[in-house]
Amino acid sequence: MEIIEQLFPAAIDFLMNQLGVYVLGMRSNTTAARKHERRYVTASSTVSSSGYRPVLVNSVTLDRHVETRERFGGNVILDYKLPSGSIKSVNMISRLNSNDDDIIRR
Secondary structure, three states: OEEEEEEEEEEEEEOOOOEEEEEEEEEEEEEEEEOOOEEEEEOOOOOOOOOOOOEEEEEEOOEEEEEEEEEEEEEEEEEEEEOOEEEEEEEEEEEEEEEEEEEEEO
């Protein structure tokens, strides 16, 4: 698995430190190979003494599934000071792009 992540933070105060603004941008690339797939059937409709129904595995397939994901995100936090407290606002955005490169079935 390969992970590349970049963060872009920035913070600034305005109006004689009455208003604070914090901005964060994020970009991440992940490439991973996942292997999975299973097929099974319930072998019996009666529950055994263990409390479970017996399961009969009728096939197993091993896949190599390479997937590349690219994530983008960002948030903005606003903080305005009042004489007896503060007002805060949080805004977030995110996006995920996914690309299935190949599937090799064995």
